[in-house]
Amino acid sequence: MSNQVIPQELSDLLSSTALAHMATIGPKGEPHSSPVWFGWDGEHIRVSQTKARQKYRNLKKNPKIALSIVDPTNPYRYIEVRGTVVDFEEDPNKGFIDEMAQKYLNEPKYPWSKPGEERVVLIIEPEHTATM
Amino acid sequence: MSNQVIPQELSDLLSSTALAHMATIGPKGEPHSSPVWFGWDGEHIRVSQTKARQKYRNLKKNPKIALSIVDPTNPYRYIEVRGTVVDFEEDPNKGFIDEMAQKYLNEPKYPWSKPGEERVVLIIEPEHTATM
Numbered sequence A, B: 001m002s003n004q005v006i007p008q009e010l011s012d013l014l015s016s017t018a019l020a021h022m023a024t025i026g027p028k029g030e031p032h033s034s035p036v037w038f039g040w041d042g043e044h045i046r047v048s049q050t051k052a053r054q055k056y057r058n059l060k061k062n063p064k065i066a067l068s069i070v071d072p073t074n075p076y077r078y079i080e081v082r083g084t085v086v087d088f089e090e091d092p093n094k095g096f097i098d099e100m101a102q103k104y105l106n107e108p109k110y111p112w113s114k115p116g117e118e119r120v121v122l123i124i125e126p127e128h129t130a131t132m
Helices: A054-061 A095-105 B054-061 B095-105
Strands: A020-025 A031-036 A045-050 A064-071 A074-090 A119-130 B020-025 B031-036 B045-050 B064-071 B074-090 B119-130
Touching: A020 A045, A020 A054, A020 B020, A020 B031, A031 A054, A031 B020, A031 B074, A045 A054, A045 A095, A054 A074, A064 A119, A074 B031, A095 A119, B020 B045, B020 B054, B031 B054, B045 B054, B045 B095, B054 B074, B064 B119, B095 B119
Parallel strands: A031 B064, A064 B031
Antiparallel strands: A020 A031, A020 A064, A045 A119, A064 A074, A074 A119, B020 B031, B020 B064, B045 B119, B064 B074, B074 B119
16 A cells, blocks of 8 residues: 555655654644654554653643654755544554664664653644645 | 843854744634744844744734754754844845845755745844743
8 A cells, every 4th residue: 555645756755764753632722843863664554652752641632732843955946744643553562663773873683772661652644745 | 332131152053053942822813833944133033934933923912932052063062042022124125035045054045935925024132031
């Protein structure tokens, strides 16, 4: 399957090692923003999240999300993807965060895990995009 | 005057030529995110905006905003600034967008103005910061 929302001419940004900046809605309805690692399988965007973080609680309450990704080689080329977190997948074996460490750090294991840290994978369905 | 919200050890990010990723609240309460140029005078963050853009309409309706800024030399160092657009300053002579062109493009005039484009300056008061 592949997602029809992402314009083909910008789909390379979703396979790049750029950071995505993730916007969520906070407890009082206010916007939050933070940089994240992300994965893309042609259908969903995936982001690792610890259950202790504010973003996780934000998304459990309101699963609407936006990600903006700038081309690392051209700061005037970017894509904004808006969508919904359609699932929170448990990641007890840290398989996904290790995959992200491979992608972004070229290391097979995520080096910054903390004891007892519980991770989930945000499964994000793109619904709309915007660009320049 | 200077703003007491920004931690001194991260204040250099606000003077850098990094892009900020700006999160706003859309018409249905959903988050939006896009990269922007920004200025900082030690008290307010300033962002140029055309009146035709969705972000401007979003902020007129809900002035809450968040900006995340990553250190261009270290992707694991960043600041998130949350705050409120406390004023929308008209910029009829394009003074502020030209200032941003000088900062980001090293050109005295913003080269991409469109005929009839109306610009305002978002005056953003930082209220809270988050970091790694």
